[in-house]
Amino acid sequence: MIINQSFWPDVVATAQQAYDLARYLTGHGNCVSVLTSRSLHGKQGASLPALEVVDGVEIHRVSHNLFDKRGLLTRALDYPRLNVTCAAKALMLPRHDVVICLTTPPFVALVGALVGALLRGIKGTRFVFWTVDLCPDLPVEASIIGCSGTVHRLLKAIDLICLGSADRIVSLGHPAHQVFESVYSMQHACNAWRTLLREPVTTGLSGDSRGVQP
Numbered sequence: 211m212i213i214n215q216s217f218w219p220d221v222v223a224t225a226q227q228a229y230d231l232a233r234y235l236t237g238h239g240n241c242v243s244v245l246t247s248r249s250l251h252g253k254q255g256a257s258l259p260a261l262e263v264v265d266g267v268e269i270h271r272v273s274h275n276l277f278d279k280r281g282l283l284t285r286a287l288d289y290p291r292l293n294v295t296c297a298a299k300a301l302m303l304p305r306h307d308v309v310i311c312l313t314t315p316p317f318v319a320l321v322g323a324l325v326g327a328l329l330r331g332i333k334g335t336r337f338v339f340w341t342v343d344l345c346p347d348l349p350v351e352a353s354i355i356g357c358s359g360t361v362h363r364l365l366k367a368i369d370l371i372c373l374g375s376a377d378r379i380v381s382l383g384h385p386a387h388q389v390f391e392s393v394y395s396m397q398h399a400c401n402a403w404r405t406l407l408r409e410p411v412t413t414g415l416s417g418d419s420r421g422v423q424p
Contacts, residue, residue, distance in 0.1 A: 211303070213296055213321055214312040217246035218264055224314050224342055225251075229267075231310070236266040243268040243303065245296045245321075272299045289315035297321045301328065308336050313343040317368050323375035339376035345369060 212232055216225035232242045248258045248271040262269045272295040292315055300309065300321060311322035319339050326337030345365060350357045355365075373379060 211243050211245060211300065211306040211308070212310045212312075213245045213300065213318055215247050215292060215314040215318065216251060217244050217269060218267075219258075220250050222251045224312050227342070228312060232267045233265050241268075242266070243270060243306070245270050245272060245299055247271060247273055247292055249273075270299055270303070272296055289317075293318050293321055297324055300325045306335055308338055310338045310340055311372075312340045313345060316343070316345045316365075317372060319372035319376070320368065323372055326375060326377070336377040337375060338378045338380060339372055340380045342382060 212228050214224055214228045216222045216228075217232075218225060218229045228244065228246075232244060236242045244267055246269060248260065250258065258271050260271050262271075273292045296318065297320075309322045309325050311319040313319065319337075322337040322339065326335055330336070350362065355361050
């Protein structure tokens with residue numbers, strides 16, 4: 211299962227990256243489902259189908275934006291709503307060997323951490339955190355929040371929960387990989403998907419030789 215705010219037919223970067231990964235995994239014999247939003251980036255009022263199958267990928271859309279993305283307040287209201295609805299849907303769907311969470315909206319990886327924690331013992335589900343953005347590092351660099359305030363400490367604590375709960379962390383490249391190893395001391399990070407996919411996902415994540423269902 212892949213969880214991200216955007217997916218096909220959206221054209222934002224993470225939607226295309228998630229779609230490419232889903233098609234790759236489906237093409238290699240895996241059953242793939244996606245949890246995503248019913249909204250389209252930049253198209254207020256758009257409402258995509260709640261369930262759709264595209265290229266063998268089963269797409270579940272659970273929520274849509276109530277507001278536009280012009281302000282931080284409206285995003286702060288929409289993002290938690292999407293995370294909650296994704297968590298509820300993920301727990302209702304059949305067993306998945308692996309849950310892959312990207313970073314849009316921020317801390318949607320909490321859904322993966324929750325599902326992994328609740329279902330690891332029951333269903334053997336594993337959690338992979340695909341870190342496209344570094345939060346709260348990015349808003350600090352953009353001068354949106356300070357690096358020593360309460361908000362930063364709270365967001366950093368949530369980020370560490372997500373990182374620490376992941377069975378694997380996938381970074382975009384070597385610089386981000388170095389951050390995870392040196393700053394966060396996360397030794398279970400790997401440098402891009404090509405590194406993780408070189409080892410069969412069956413043994414790398416699920417611990418046995420069964421086919422996985424990302």
